[in-house]
Amino acid sequence: xxxxxxxxxxxxxxxxxxxxxxxxxxxxxxxxxxxxxxxxxxxxxxxxxxxxxxxxxxxxxxxxxxxxxxxxxxxxxxxxxxxxxxxxxxxxxxxxxxxxxxxxxxxxxxxxxxxxxxxxxxxxxxxxxxxxxxxxxxxxxxxxxxxxxxxxxxxxxxxxxxxxxxxxxxxxxxxxxxxxxxxxxxxxxxxxxxxxxxxxxxxxxxxxxxxxxxxxxxxxxxxxxx
Numbered sequence: 001x002x003x004x005x006x007x008x009x010x011x012x013x014x015x016x017x018x019x020x021x022x023x024x025x026x027x028x029x030x031x032x033x034x035x036x037x038x039x040x041x042x043x044x045x046x047x048x049x050x051x052x053x054x055x056x057x058x059x060x061x062x063x064x065x066x067x068x069x070x071x072x073x074x075x076x077x078x079x080x081x082x083x084x085x086x087x088x089x090x091x092x093x094x095x096x097x098x099x100x101x102x103x104x105x106x107x108x109x110x111x112x113x114x115x116x117x118x119x120x121x122x123x124x125x126x127x128x129x130x131x132x133x134x135x136x137x138x139x140x141x142x143x144x145x146x147x148x149x150x151x152x153x154x155x156x157x158x159x160x161x162x163x164x165x166x167x168x169x170x171x172x173x174x175x176x177x178x179x180x181x182x183x184x185x186x187x188x189x190x191x192x193x194x195x196x197x198x199x200x201x202x203x204x205x206x207x208x209x210x211x212x213x214x215x216x217x218x219x220x221x222x223x224x225x226x
Contacts, residue, residue: 071100078213084206085186087121088170088179091141095120099179108186110156121182124153126160137167144169144177148203150187162187166203170211172218181210 071079071088079088085104089096101116109116109124125134133151140147146168153163164185172178183206185199197205 075217082209085184086206087182126154168207170214173215
């Protein structure tokens, strides 16, 4: 059943005057659609966490609901191997919600996974976030182009940080845009692992790894319907 469809019932009579019910579809509101998407992402996040922590897949094809934009378990596991801070957003769903959030991203902003999935990334903005920068991001997404900006974001505890944000479209095996990847780098981040990687190298590595994961998984899943 498609998301956003609700059923009303209308009583009619057959030739024998016996009453029966017929289902008639009607359109749900945007708020109802978004609530449904959020609820499904919350369930998926729990299943994915269990899969990663136990090493046993509990969400296979039955959790890959065609047409809703949910990530399959194999893609979730591939993305989980990428250690940098990033999210995937789905431009085919209402309000372009987050459909995947890395552990590093959650650590950076202080939110739990279930508090992030299904929401638009604008929840990281605050009173002093530059509206011009937000418009630049919106336009780059609308034009399906990559962009890099420096934006003031806020953590769950209300503390702020300068985010060196990079956004790039991610195409599936058929060449169509499936997601946007958004890589976040805290400008105040200090190199603690001794690798000395520059923000640009970290960004390029993350975007490349995400694109490989999405394309490889979509090749195995067959032709895209997006």
